[in-house]
Amino acid sequence: MSAVLEASGLGKRYGHKWALSECTLAISSGKVVGLVGPNGAGKTTLLQLSVGLLRPDAGSIAVLGGHPGTGPVQLSRVGFVAPDTPTYSGLSIRDHLWLGAMMNPSWDGKLAESRIDKLGLDPSQKAGKLSGGQRAQLALTMAVAKRPQLLLLDEPVASLDPLARREFLQGLMEVVAEHGASVILSSHLVGDLERVCDYLVVLVDSRVRVAGDIDELLACHYLLTGPRRDHGDLPSDEHVVSESHTDKQSTFVVRTDGPILDPSWSVEQLDLEDLVLAYMAHAIEQDRRPKLEVHS
Amino acid sequence: MIRVTIRQFRTEGIVGFALLAALAVVLAVTGPHLAHVYDAFQSSCRAARDCAATTNPVLKMDQPLQSALPFIVILAPALVGLFFGAPLIARELEAGTYRLAWTQSVTRGHWLAIKLGVIGVAAMALCGLITWMANWWQSPLDAVNQNRFGVANFSLLGIAPIGYAAFAFALGAAAGVVLRRTVAAIAVTAVGFTAARLAVTYWVRPHLASPIHESLPLSTGSGPGFLYGDSQGTMDYNAYIQSGGPTPRVGQVVLTAPQVNVPNGWAYLTTAVDEAGRAPTSHYLFQACPVLKQFSKPQQPLQSPAALQACISRLTSTFHTVLTYQPANRFWPFQWAEMGIFLTAALALCGLAYWWLRRQYA
Numbered sequence: 001m002s003a004v005l006e007a008s009g010l011g012k013r014y015g016h017k018w019a020l021s022e023c024t025l026a027i028s029s030g031k032v033v034g035l036v037g038p039n040g041a042g043k044t045t046l047l048q049l050s051v052g053l054l055r056p057d058a059g060s061i062a063v064l065g066g067h068p069g070t071g072p073v074q075l076s077r078v079g080f081v082a083p084d085t086p087t088y089s090g091l092s093i094r095d096h097l098w099l100g101a102m103m104n105p106s107w108d109g110k111l112a113e114s115r116i117d118k119l120g121l122d123p124s125q126k127a128g129k130l131s132g133g134q135r136a137q138l139a140l141t142m143a144v145a146k147r148p149q150l151l152l153l154d155e156p157v158a159s160l161d162p163l164a165r166r167e168f169l170q171g172l173m174e175v176v177a178e179h180g181a182s183v184i185l186s187s188h189l190v191g192d193l194e195r196v197c198d199y200l201v202v203l204v205d206s207r208v209r210v211a212g213d214i215d216e217l218l219a220c221h222y223l224l225t226g227p228r229r230d231h232g233d234l235p236s237d238e239h240v241v242s243e244s245h246t247d248k249q250s251t252f253v254v255r256t257d258g259p260i261l262d263p264s265w266s267v268e269q270l271d272l273e274d275l276v277l278a279y280m281a282h283a284i285e286q287d288r289r290p291k292l293e294v295h296s
Numbered sequence: 297m298i299r300v301t302i303r304q305f306r307t308e309g310i311v312g313f314a315l316l317a318a319l320a321v322v323l324a325v326t327g328p329h330l331a332h333v334y335d336a337f338q339s340s341c342r343a344a345r346d347c348a349a350t351t352n353p354v355l356k357m358d359q360p361l362q363s364a365l366p367f368i369v370i371l372a373p374a375l376v377g378l379f380f381g382a383p384l385i386a387r388e389l390e391a392g393t394y395r396l397a398w399t400q401s402v403t404r405g406h407w408l409a410i411k412l413g414v415i416g417v418a419a420m421a422l423c424g425l426i427t428w429m430a431n432w433w434q435s436p437l438d439a440v441n442q443n444r445f446g447v448a449n450f451s452l453l454g455i456a457p458i459g460y461a462a463f464a465f466a467l468g469a470a471a472g473v474v475l476r477r478t479v480a481a482i483a484v485t486a487v488g489f490t491a492a493r494l495a496v497t498y499w500v501r502p503h504l505a506s507p508i509h510e511s512l513p514l515s516t517g518s519g520p521g522f523l524y525g526d527s528q529g530t531m532d533y534n535a536y537i538q539s540g541g542p543t544p545r546v547g548q549v550v551l552t553a554p555q556v557n558v559p560n561g562w563a564y565l566t567t568a569v570d571e572a573g574r575a576p577t578s579h580y581l582f583q584a585c586p587v588l589k590q591f592s593k594p595q596q597p598l599q600s601p602a603a604l605q606a607c608i609s610r611l612t613s614t615f616h617t618v619l620t621y622q623p624a625n626r627f628w629p630f631q632w633a634e635m636g637i638f639l640t641a642a643l644a645l646c647g648l649a650y651w652w653l654r655r656q657y658a
Contacts, residue, residue, distance in 0.1 A: 051399050069403070076401035086392035088304070095303065102300045103400035139396070146401065 002065065004029045004150045004182045005050055009059030012045050019045040020206045021058070027184065027199065027211075029149075032176060034193030034214075035186040036276055037203035043186040044083065046203065047154045050184070051080040064149055076106050079148035079181070083155040085139035089128025093121055093138055097145070104146045111179075112145035115171070133164025137171060144175045151176075153185045157192055169196050190273040200272070202279045209279045214272060221275050222260055223268040224252045235261075242278040253278035297402055297410045305415055308380055312422050319368065319426060323433040326358050333357060334436035352440045362437065365430050369452045372426045373460035374489050376419040381468020382481035384411055385649070389476040408653055412646050416465050423461035427452070445562035445627055447497060454631040459638030464489045466645035473649040496637060504633050505626060507564055512617040517554040520568055520608055520617075522581070524549045524591035531591055533604060540565050548578035549588050553617045560624035567618050576615060584610060 003026050010023040020042035027033055035043050048054040049061050052069010061067075066074045087096060093116055101107045116123055119137050127135060136156055143151055153172070157165040173196055176183055187193055193200065200217060202209040210217065221241065228250045231240045238260075241253040253270065254260075260267045270278070302309070334354045341347040385408070388394040398404045431438075431453055443449055450456065467488050472481035514520050521535030525544035536555035544550045553566035569575050582588055585607035622630070 053395060053398060069398075072401045072403060072406075075399065075403065078399070080395070080399035082392065082395035082399075084392060086396050088393055088396075089391070090307070091304075099300055099303070100400065103297065103397075103402050105401060142396070143399075 002029055003027060003062070004031075004064055005184065006062045007046075007049075007059065008061075010046070010049065010056050010061050011058030012042075012049060012054055013057045018206055020049070023059070023203075023206070023208055025201065025208050025211060027182075027201075029182045030180070031182055031199040032197045033182075033184040033199040033201060034190075034197035035184055035201045035203060036188065036190055036193055037209075038280060039188060041203045042206040043188075043203055044154055045206075047080075047152050047184065047186055050150075051078050051152055053080075072105075076104055076146060077149045079143035079146050079151040081136070081139045081143045081151075081153040081156045084159060085132075085136040085156060087127035087130075087135055087138055090126065092124050092126050093130075094123040096127060096138060096142060097123070100142045100145055106147050108145050108147050111147070112141050115141045115144070115175075119171075131164070133160050133167065136160060136164070136168050140168065140171060140175075144179065144181070147179065148181055151181045151183045153183065155186055155188070157187065158189075165192065172196060190276045194272045200276070202276055204280050217275060218270065218272065220257055221253060221255050221270050221278075223270050223274070224250075224254060224260065224265040225268070226250060226262075226265040242281045297406065298414055301411050301414045305380075305418070308383075309418060312376070312380070312418075316422055316425055320429055322361065323429050326361060327433040330354055330357055330433065331436050334439065354436045354440060362434070365434060366448075366452050369427050369430045369457060372423045373419075373457055373464045374486065376423060376461050377464025377468040377485045377489050378482050380415055380419045381465040382472050382485050383478045384415060384469045384472060385653070386472030386476060386478040386481045389472070390478060404653060405650060408650055412466070412469060412649065416462060416469075416642070416646075419465040420458045420461045424455070424458040427454070427457040442557075442559040444560045445558075445622060445624060445630075447562070450501075450562070450627075450630070450634075451493070451497065454628070456631050456634040456638070459635035459642070460489075460493065462642035463492065463638040463645070466642035466649070467492075470645040470649040470652070473652050492638075492641070496634065500637065501630065501634060502564065504630055505622065507620045507622055510619045510621070512556065512619055514568060514612040514615050514617055515554070515608070516617050517556045519554050520611070520615075521552045521554075522549055522588060522591075522604075523552055524588070526591075533591075536566075538565060541567070542575060544578065547592065549581050549591060550578065551576050551581060551611065551615065556617065556619050558619070558621050558623070560627065562622040564620040564622075566620070568615050569618055570615050573618075576611070 005025065005027040007023050007025045010025075011021040012019050023042070023046060035046065037043050045054065049056055050063050050068055052067075052075065063074070064077050066077075068078070069075060088099075091099070097109070097112045097116070100112065101109055116138075119134070121130075121134060121137070127138060130138065140153075140156065143153075157168050160168060169192060172183070172185070175181070185193065185197065194214075198214055199212070200214050201211040226249070228245055228248055231243050231252065234240060234252065234254065235256075237258055238254040238256045241255055243250065243252045245251070253275070334352070337353055338347065341351075385394075388397060397407060438444055438449075438453075444453055451460075464485060468481055468485040471484040471488070472478065475481050475484065518536055519534060522533045523535045523537070523542070523544050524531045525546045525548050527546055530544060532552075535552040537552070541552060542550040551568045553568040556563060556566050567575065576584075585604070587603040587607055
């Protein structure tokens, strides 16, 4: 399988602050990838680098084997839905579809029209008068009617109510099932991703914390609860993702390919949300540690 | 992409060209009559051998339009800068729709080039047509006034306004790209365009070609005059006061050159000097013309104009008038040069916008 996105040491800087740094990532084609992380982790930066809205300050990125945004052909192969799904408020839905047809040689007018029709939207309606959910659907329609090989969606549902969110993701899944594009979808809500994604990338503090097939990730992470002990006491093949301790009890989230053999642990499987939170919490702890030393 | 650009420009375009059409109707209705009255007067005055400009009836016709037209012509380029140029890119950056536009299968460089090209040409066409119509309408007035090269009139005529329109538009667009805010871009465009127009008018245009210096008798035209520096200001006798001309100190007198009309030319300055190019000193003038001493007795009406005339006659043998001017036949070279200056600046601004968009948004 060829990579739809391949980043190596990728970094992007605003002034002196790195919004994304040392991001190394390879995503093979045919996947629906959930890109998750707290606000400010670099999700938007990574996606904008992928579509060519930004250019890297360090490292390299290849999307579908090409440099993002470098020409009409490369642009036509990548569909993009920006956060808050911007549309021209003064133009109607029909105008938007016309715009898409004019600006994309690969435009699939039938697909666009049938989607709008199925959504029950009035093509003569101005985009400015649409609800957030309808606008997001319009933006998604524009992105998929390009017939891209890779569809990038940056927090497309963040501002939508739960129903509109569900409808949007359902629409996305239908399109993917029908036309088979690879998808990278960012969100800070794991619940959204769980429903649609089969691959997960956790981005914290501009770095890739973990990346892998969701099923595999879930299968190799465990929540261990038992009498208090130090993480150094754990077997070396059990990589500690996060830990918390009370006076008598320790809780670890570990990643391991083998089974948990120690009978003193109570072992639980994690759900996706706990898994992601464990990786985020771990990152936050690491950040805080030196600060605490300075102050004590 | 061209059709997309035109579609997105529809509202501004319709407003702009509707105003143009309205102006065209007003001018087309009133213009022929104005031209007719002018022709009629010209034939009758030639018969009567008195074609003094001040008596020409066209000067009193359509007064509101006559006074409004220069404002329309002078404001049109600024308005296309403010309403075509400034929002062109800034609105996309402000609303975030640039992320939609730049992720279609059109590179942003191409996108910008088409936007600047199509709307820029529309801006130039709009202002060019307004200027051309206004010039057509007021051609009888220009024929009467014979002042096409004057500092104010020059900017209202010919092809220079096309350059102004291109510049204002490009300034607005570039400011929008850099500032990302329509309102800020509008403010910068208004200030920048005004500053550029003034700078070119007063600092560049006079130096586009070396003016002609022409020696004329001192008694040309209105004839020379005198200015006397009084503690309360200046007193004058037949003085044509011009900027850059001599001003007397208190208790001193200067000789002022006559006013010379250069039909459709641009007179910078007239000076009264001797063979060596020197103006007479106050001391010399008082000696040569003792009658000038009456200036020093304030609140008295000037006495003995005959003696002053005699004095002027004496000075005429020593002093002459030097007229510094651009002749009427340089009008079109100056128009081309001025348009060229603004078009070049407009292209540079488009280049800046292009560069900025590719560098700063990447």
